Amino acid sequence: MKTVMKAIDLDQLSKAHEARFSDIERTDEQLPWPQFTVAGLNFYYGSHQALKDINLIVPNKRVTAFIGPSGCGKTTLLRTLNRMNEEVPGTRVEGSIRLGDRDLFSIPATTLRRVVGMVFQKPSPFPKTIFENVAFGLRLEHRFSRSEIADRVEHSLRRAALWDEVKDKLNQSANGISGGQQQRLCIARALAVDPDVLLLDEPCSALDPVSTAKIEDLLFEIKNTCTIVIVTHNMLQAARVADYVGFFLNGELIELNRAKQIFQNPERQQTQDYITGRFG
Amino acid sequence: MSASYPSRTRKIVNYTMLSLTGLCTLLVVSVLFTILAYLLWHGAHALNLNFFIKLPAPVGQGGGGVANAIIGTLKLLALASLIGVPIGLIGGIYLSEFAGGWSGFAVRYTTDLLNGVPSVVMGIFVYTLVVLPMHHFSTLAGGIALGIMMIPIALRSTEDFLRAVPRSLREGGLALGASKSETIFTIVIPAAIYGIITGVMLDIARVAGETAPLLFTAFGNQFNSPGWMQPTSSLPVVIYNYAISPYDEWHQQAWAAGFVLLSGLLAVSILARVVLARGKKLSHG
Amino acid sequence: MGNIALSTPEVPVPTRGLDRKQTWLERLRKGDEALHLITFAGGWSIIVITALLVQHLWVYSRLARHAFGWHFLFTSTWDPVNGLFGAWPFVYGTIVTSILALAIAIPIGLGSAIFLAELAPRSLSNGLTFLIELLAAVPSVIYGLVGIFLLIPVLSTAMPYFQKVFGWLPIFQGTFYGVSYFSAAVVLAIMVVPFIVSISREVLLAVPISQREAMMALGATKWEVTWKTVVPYARQGIMGSIFLSLARALGETMAVTMVIGNVAQVSTSLLAPGYTIAAVIANEFTEATGDLYLHALIELGLVLFAVTMIINALARLLMLTMKGHEVAA
Numbered sequence: 001m002k003t004v005m006k007a008i009d010l011d012q013l014s015k016a017h018e019a020r021f022s023d024i025e026r027t028d029e030q031l032p033w034p035q036f037t038v039a040g041l042n043f044y045y046g047s048h049q050a051l052k053d054i055n056l057i058v059p060n061k062r063v064t065a066f067i068g069p070s071g072c073g074k075t076t077l078l079r080t081l082n083r084m085n086e087e088v089p090g091t092r093v094e095g096s097i098r099l100g101d102r103d104l105f106s107i108p109a110t111t112l113r114r115v116v117g118m119v120f121q122k123p124s125p126f127p128k129t130i131f132e133n134v135a136f137g138l139r140l141e142h143r144f145s146r147s148e149i150a151d152r153v154e155h156s157l158r159r160a161a162l163w164d165e166v167k168d169k170l171n172q173s174a175n176g177i178s179g180g181q182q183q184r185l186c187i188a189r190a191l192a193v194d195p196d197v198l199l200l201d202e203p204c205s206a207l208d209p210v211s212t213a214k215i216e217d218l219l220f221e222i223k224n225t226c227t228i229v230i231v232t233h234n235m236l237q238a239a240r241v242a243d244y245v246g247f248f249l250n251g252e253l254i255e256l257n258r259a260k261q262i263f264q265n266p267e268r269q270q271t272q273d274y275i276t277g278r279f280g
Numbered sequence: 281m282s283a284s285y286p287s288r289t290r291k292i293v294n295y296t297m298l299s300l301t302g303l304c305t306l307l308v309v310s311v312l313f314t315i316l317a318y319l320l321w322h323g324a325h326a327l328n329l330n331f332f333i334k335l336p337a338p339v340g341q342g343g344g345g346v347a348n349a350i351i352g353t354l355k356l357l358a359l360a361s362l363i364g365v366p367i368g369l370i371g372g373i374y375l376s377e378f379a380g381g382w383s384g385f386a387v388r389y390t391t392d393l394l395n396g397v398p399s400v401v402m403g404i405f406v407y408t409l410v411v412l413p414m415h416h417f418s419t420l421a422g423g424i425a426l427g428i429m430m431i432p433i434a435l436r437s438t439e440d441f442l443r444a445v446p447r448s449l450r451e452g453g454l455a456l457g458a459s460k461s462e463t464i465f466t467i468v469i470p471a472a473i474y475g476i477i478t479g480v481m482l483d484i485a486r487v488a489g490e491t492a493p494l495l496f497t498a499f500g501n502q503f504n505s506p507g508w509m510q511p512t513s514s515l516p517v518v519i520y521n522y523a524i525s526p527y528d529e530w531h532q533q534a535w536a537a538g539f540v541l542l543s544g545l546l547a548v549s550i551l552a553r554v555v556l557a558r559g560k561k562l563s564h565g
Numbered sequence: 566m567g568n569i570a571l572s573t574p575e576v577p578v579p580t581r582g583l584d585r586k587q588t589w590l591e592r593l594r595k596g597d598e599a600l601h602l603i604t605f606a607g608g609w610s611i612i613v614i615t616a617l618l619v620q621h622l623w624v625y626s627r628l629a630r631h632a633f634g635w636h637f638l639f640t641s642t643w644d645p646v647n648g649l650f651g652a653w654p655f656v657y658g659t660i661v662t663s664i665l666a667l668a669i670a671i672p673i674g675l676g677s678a679i680f681l682a683e684l685a686p687r688s689l690s691n692g693l694t695f696l697i698e699l700l701a702a703v704p705s706v707i708y709g710l711v712g713i714f715l716l717i718p719v720l721s722t723a724m725p726y727f728q729k730v731f732g733w734l735p736i737f738q739g740t741f742y743g744v745s746y747f748s749a750a751v752v753l754a755i756m757v758v759p760f761i762v763s764i765s766r767e768v769l770l771a772v773p774i775s776q777r778e779a780m781m782a783l784g785a786t787k788w789e790v791t792w793k794t795v796v797p798y799a800r801q802g803i804m805g806s807i808f809l810s811l812a813r814a815l816g817e818t819m820a821v822t823m824v825i826g827n828v829a830q831v832s833t834s835l836l837a838p839g840y841t842i843a844a845v846i847a848n849e850f851t852e853a854t855g856d857l858y859l860h861a862l863i864e865l866g867l868v869l870f871a872v873t874m875i876i877n878a879l880a881r882l883l884m885l886t887m888k889g890h891e892v893a894a
Contacts, residue, residue, distance in 0.1 A: 087454060089380075114457040124448035127471050127562070136466070137456040173562065186452070193456065286786050294786035298684060304676030305685075308758055309693060312700050315711050322714075370607030378601050379608065387608040390615050396877040397618070397870060398816025400843050404850070404866045405618045408625045428614060435611070461600040489704025492818040492843070496850050516706045520819060523710050531714070538707045549702055 035060040035197060035227040036081060036104075041095035043076055043085070043251075050076045052251045054095070058244075063219060063228040065238040065259070068248035069279060074231045077248070078199050081229065082116040083109050099197075114141075116197040117190035122206055123182035125174035125189075130166050133174045133185055137193040152192055160188035161218045180211025187215070191222065198222070200230040204237065216241050235275060239263055247271045316542075323539025326532040336502055339527050346537055348504050352419070352512035353488065356498060359423025359508070360430055360487055365480055368434025372476075375435070376442035377464055388436075395432035402429055403493035411497060417511035422498025426487045433486065437479025441472040474559020481552040485545045491516035515541045619870075626864035628857050637861070638868065643829040643845075645854070650861040652868075654829045658839040661746050662821065663814040665835065666753035671807060673754075674761030675796075678803075681762070682769035683791050694766060701759040709823030712752045717743035717824060720751070724836070739834040744826030747835040752820045757810040764809070764884075768802030769795060801883050808880035812873045818843040842869050 036058035043051035051073045058064050058081075066074035079085045080093065086109060097104040104112065114137070125133050134153045138144050144152070153170075157163040162184040166177065174185055183203060190198060200219075204212040219228055219241055232238050238245055239259065246256040247270070255262065255271045266272045273279060286294070330345045337344025371391070375384055406425040411417055445468050453463035469476070494500075498512045500521065505512035515537050522534035629637070633650060640651025677697070681690045724741040731737045772795045780790045796803070826838020827848055842865050853859040 082455065084451065084455060087451070110457045110459050112457075113455055118455040120448060120451065120455070122448060124446070124452050126449060126452065126467055136453070136458075139466075140456065140458055140462060189452075189456065286784060290786055290789070294788040297788045297792070298680075301676040301680035301684065304673045305680045305693060307673060308677050308697055308700075308762065311755055311758075312696055314715070315700075315703065315707075318711060318715055319707070367607055367610055370604050371611060373600075374604035374608035378604055383605075383608075387611060390612045392877070392881065393874060394611060394615050394618075396812060396873055398818070398843060398873055400816070400818045400846050401622070401866045401870045402618075404625075404846070404863055405621055407850075408621045408863075409617070431611060431614075435608075460597045464600070485702065489706065491704070491706045492847055495847055499851070516704060516819075519706050519710060520823070523706075523713055524823060534710060535714075538710050542703065542707055545702055545704070546699065549699065 035100065036229075037098040038077075039096050039098075041077075041080070041093070041097065043073075043080060043094075044092040045076075045088075046090045050251055051080070054253050056246060056253055056256050058227065058229055060227055061223060061225070062243040063223050063230060063241050064244040064246065065242035066229065066231045066246050066248060067233075067235065067238050068254075068274070070233075071250075072248040073251040074246075074248045075201055076251075078201055078229060078231050079118075081197075081199055082113050082118050084118065114193050115195050116199060117193065117195035118199040118201065119183070119186050119190050119203050121202040123179055123186055125182050125185050128174060129171050130174050130177070130185060131170040134188050134192050136189060141193075153188075156188040156192040157185075159191050159218065159222055160184045161214055161221075162188055178211075180207045180214065183207060183211065184215065184218070187218070191226075195226065197227045197229065200228065202231055202233060205233060212237070247274060249274070319535065319539050319542055322532070322535035324536075326536035327539065331533070331536055335504065339529060342529070344533070346513070346515070346518050346533060348501060349513040349515045349518040349537065350540075352498070352501070352505060352514040353516075355419055355505075355508075355512065356422045356426055356494070356514055357484055357488055359419065360426035361480070361484060363424060363427025364430025364434055364483065364487075368431045368480075368483075369438050369476070371431070371435040372438025372442060373464065373469075375439040377460070377468070391432045391435050394428070395436075398492075399429065399490050400492040403496040406493065407496040414509075416509075417497060417499035419498055419505060419508045419510065419512040422494050422512065422514070423508070425493040425497045426490060429487050429490065429493065430483050433483045434480055437483070438472075438476050441475030441479065442468060444475070445471045474555055474562070478552045478556040478559075481548055481555070485548040485552075488545060489516055489541060491520055495520075622863060622867045622870060626860050626867050628860035629864040630860075632857065633861070633864075637864070641831060645849070645858050648855075648857060650857070652842070652861075652865055654831050655840050655842040655845050655865065657831050658746065658825065659815055659841040659843070661835070661839070662749045662753055662825070662841060663811060665746065665750035666757060666814050667807065667811060669750065669754035670758045670761055670810065674758045674806075674810075675765055675803065677758075677762045678765035678769055679791055679796070682766045683787070683795065690766075694763065697759050697762050700755075701763070703756075705756070705817060705819040706823075708752055708756055708820040712748065712820055712824040716751060717748055720748060735833050736835045739832075739836050741836045742826070742838065744824055744838045745836050746825065746832075746839045749821045749825040749839070749841070750835070752824055753814045753817055756817065756820060757814055760810050760813065761803075761806050764806035765799070765803045768799040768806075771802075772798045801886065805880045805884035808876050808883065812876040812880065815876070816843055816869060816873050818847045822847050 036056075038054050038056045038058075041051055041054040042049060054077060066078060068074050076085065080097065081104075083104070085091050085093070093105075099107070099112070099116070126136065128136075131153055134156050135149050138149050138152055154163060154167075157166065162181060165181060166185075169176075174182065177185065183206075187198075187203070204215055207215070216237065219230070222228070230238075230241065242259045244256065245259045245262040247254045247262065247266075247268075249270055255266060255268045257267070261267075262271060263275060266275060330343050332345060332350065333347050334343060334345030335348050336346065371387065375387060379387060402425055406421050406428070410421040410424055414421070449467055449471060450463050453467045454460070458466065494514055494517050498514060498517070500517050501511045501513045519534050519537045519541065522530035522537070525531070629650060633640075637650055638652050638656050640649075641653045642649045642651040643654060644650075681694055685693065721741060721743050728737060728741070776794050776798055777790050780794045785793070821841050822844035825840065825844060827840055827844060828838040829840050829845070830837070832839060846862050846866055846869075850859070850862055853862060
C-alpha cells in the first residue's frame with residue numbers, strides 16, 4: 001500500500017515528536033546498549049540483491065523505525081532479524097548480525113523466535129479461540145500449568161490493551177472481532193512468550209485511525225520491557241512513536257539517527273527529500 | 281446493416297438450440313430421478329428385518345437376508361480406510377508442506393495415474409500380490425485392493441485443503457518459535473481438518489460401491505466370514521450375483537441391497553457436504 | 566552508513582532464554598527432518614505401489630505375451646479349451662461401446678452444460694449440477710441393475726418400432742434380445758454424462774465476460790454468442806472432459822458386463838450381444854483354468870491399463886494447458 005506523500009512540514013513532525021519524547025530525550029544523553037548489531041549485511045533473493053552492506057545498531061529498549069519507499073529493503077531487514085527470510089527458498093545472507101553478544105545465526109531459529117517476536121502487516125489470528133491464540137506460544141513450551149497460562153494470557157491481553165474488550169469472549173473465535181482488535185490480539189499473542197524484542201511490519205497499514213492510535217499507545221507502554229523495531233510507510237507514525245529512525249533507499253541504509261535529528265535536521269539530501277515528500 | 285436486428289432465421293435457430301439445451305438437462309435430471317425412484321420402489325419393497333439380520337437362504341425357502349454382505353462391506357471398508365487414509369494423509373502433507381520440484385511432480389503424477397487405473401486391473405494386481413501367495417481369497421486381499429484405490433483421492437484432497445490454508449497462518453506460527461512440524465500439526469492441519477474429513481468420507485463412499493476388484497480378492501461367501509483370512513461377501517458383489525441369477529427372489533434382494541447401498545452412499549455424500557459447510561462457517565467466524 | 570557510530574560501549578545486552586538447552590523431548594517435537602522423512606516415504610510409497618502394479622501385470626502376462634505377442638489383439642478366436650486366445654472380439658466391443666457411448670453422451674452432456682452455464686439462473690444451475698454430480702456417485706453395479714431390469718425391457722419394447730424405421734441399416738439388423746452393444750453403450754453414456762456436464766459447465770463459466778460482451782455488442786443472438794465464442798474458448802477443457810469420459814468408459818466393468826451379453830463374437834449389428842475387455846476379465850478370471858488362460862486375461866488387463874493411462878494423460882494435458890485454469894477432475 002503506497003502512501004502518497006504530500007509535502008510535510010518539518011516543524012509539524014518535530015512538534016509531534018517533541019510532545020511524546022521531550023522528557024526522555026533530556027535524560028537519554030548516553031546511547032543505550034545495542035540489542036542488535038548488524039555489520040556488512042548483504043541479502044539476496046536469488047540473484048537480486050535486496051540489502052547492500054548494511055551496518056547499524058538497534059538500541060535496547062527503544063523504538064527504532066525503519067522508513068523508506070516501497071522496495072527499499074526495510075521489510076527484508078526486519079525479517080532477517082528473526083530469520084523469517086530463511087523460510088523462503090532461494091535466499092542468501094552474507095555478513096553478521098549479533099543479538100546482544102550472540103551470533104544471530106548460531107542460535108536455533110525456533111529458540112531465536114521466542115526471544116524476538118514479530119507482528120505482521122495483515123492481522124492473521126489463528127482460526128482458534130481468542131484464548132488459544134494468545135496461549136499458543138505458551139503451549140509450545142509445555143512447561144506451564146493451566147493457571148499459569150491463564151494468568152499470562154490475561155497479562156498479555158492487558159499489555160496489548162485488549163483485555164477489557166475481550167475478557168468476556170475468550171472462548172469465542174478470534175475471527176469474530178474487528179480488524180483492529182485482531183491486530184492487537186496478534187500483538188498479545190507475540191507478547192505472551194515475553195520476548196526481548198518485538199518486530200512489527202507495518203502493523204497499522206490495514207487499520208483505521210482509531211485502532212492505529214490504540215496500537216501506537218500500547219507500543220509506547222511496552223517499550224520499557226521490550227525493544228521495538230517497526231517498519232512503517234507512515235512518516236507521521238514514525239515521528240509519533242520512534243526514538244530512532246533509519247532511512248533506507250534501494251537496499252542501502254542512508255541514515256540512522258535519533259528521530260528528532262532525522263526529522264528536524266537530516267544529514268543526507270535523500271533523507272531530506274523523502275521526508276519532505278519529494279518522492280514516495 | 282451488419283450490426284442490426286437479427287433475422288428471423290437466426291432467431292428461430294436461437295430459440296430452437298437454446299430449448300434443446302434445456303431438454304438435454306431435463307433428460308439428464310430425469311434419468312437420475314428415474315434410477316432413484318426405481319431403486320426406491322423395488323428396493324423398499326424387499327426390505328424387511330430378515331434382510332438385515334439373516335444369512336442367505338436357499339432359493340425357494342424365503343426369509344433369507346444379506347447380513348453377511350453388510351458385515352463384509354463394513355469390514356472391507358474399515359480395512360481399506362486403515363490403509364488408504366494414513367497414506368493419503370501423509371502423502372498429502374508431503375505434497376503440500378515439503379515437496380519441491382521434481383519429487384512433488386513425480387508423486388502427484390503417479391497419484392493421478394493410480395487414480396485412473398480401472399478397478400478390474402486393480403483387482404488383478406491384488407490377486408497376484410496377495411491371493412496367489414496365500415492360495416486363497418480373503419477379506420484382507422479385498423481390503424488391500426479397496427485401500428489402494430482410496431489413496432489417490434485422499435491424498436489429493438488432503439493436499440488441496442492444506443494448501444488452502446493461508447501462508448500468513450504458517451508464518452504466524454513460525455514467528456512464535458514453532459518448528460515446521462509443530463506449525464503443521466497445531467495450526468495447518470486443524471485449520472484444514474473439516475475439508476480433510478470431508479474428503480475421506482467421500483473417498484470411502486466411492487470405494488464402497490466398487491465391485492470388480494472384489495471379484496478376484498474377497499470373492500464372496502454364502503456364510504459369515506470370521507476374521508480376515510477368509511473370502512467374504514459384500515453388498516456390491518451380492519447385487520451383481522443376484523441380479524444376473526435367474527431367480528426372482530434373488531432379484532428382489534438385489535434391489536433391496538442396491539437401495540441400501542445407494543442410500544448409504546448418498547447419505548454420506550450429503551453428510552460430507554454438511555460437514556464442509558459447517559467447517560467453512562466456523563473458520564470465518 | 567549509520568550515524569550511530571560504533572562508539573557505543575561494548576557491554577552486551579543480556580538476552581534471556583537463549584541459554585536453555587532443548588530437552589530431548591523438545592528436539593523430538595521439533596523434528597522437522599523426521600517429519601520430512603516420514604511424509605516423503607508416504608508420498609513415494611505410491612510410486613512404489615504403482616511400480617509394483619506395472620511389474621506384476623507384466624510378469625503375470627508373460628506366458629501369453631511370449632505365446633501370442635501383441636497381435637493377439639487382432640485375432641478373433643477366443644477358445645480357451647484349445648488354448649487359442651484371440652482378443653479381437655473384446656477390443657472391438659470395447660471400442661464400439663465406448664465410441665457409441667460418447668456419441669450419445671457428448672451432445673447431451675454439452676447441451677446440458679451450456680444450459681446450466683449460460684441460461685439457467687445461478688441457484689437453479691447450482692442445484693441441478695449438484696443433482697447431476699450425484700449421478701457420478703452411483704456405483705457401476707447399480708447402473709447394471711437398473712440396466713438389466715429397466716433399460717433392457719424398455720429398449721426391447723421400443724426396438725420393433727425402431728427397427729421398422731432404421732432396420733435397413735446393417736448396424737440395426739438382427740433380433741434384439743436385450744443384451745447388446747447398444748444397451749451397454751446407453752448405460753455407459755448415462756455413466757459418463759455427469760463428468761462431461763460437470764467439467765464443461767465449470768470451464769464455460771470460467772470464460773471471461775469480455776468475450777461474450779464483444780459478440781453481444783455486434784448484435785449476435787444468445788445462441789450465436791455461446792456457440793461461436795464461449796464454447797470455442799472453452800474447447801480445451803471440454804475436450805479434456807471427453808477424454809476423461811473415454812478413459813472411464815473403456816475401463817467400466819460391472820454395468821457393461823451385466824447388459825452386453827458376454828458373447829465373444831464380432832458383429833456389425835449394434836443390437837447383437839458382444840463383449841468388452843473389462844467384461845471378459847471380470848467374468849472369466851476366477852474360472853481361468855491353467856496359467857496361459859490367466860496370463861492371457863492379465864495381458865488384456867495390461868492393455869487396458871496402458872490405454873487408459875495414455876488417454877488420461879492426454880486429458881490432463883488438455884486441461885492443464887487451458888489458459889491457466891486448472892480443473893480438479
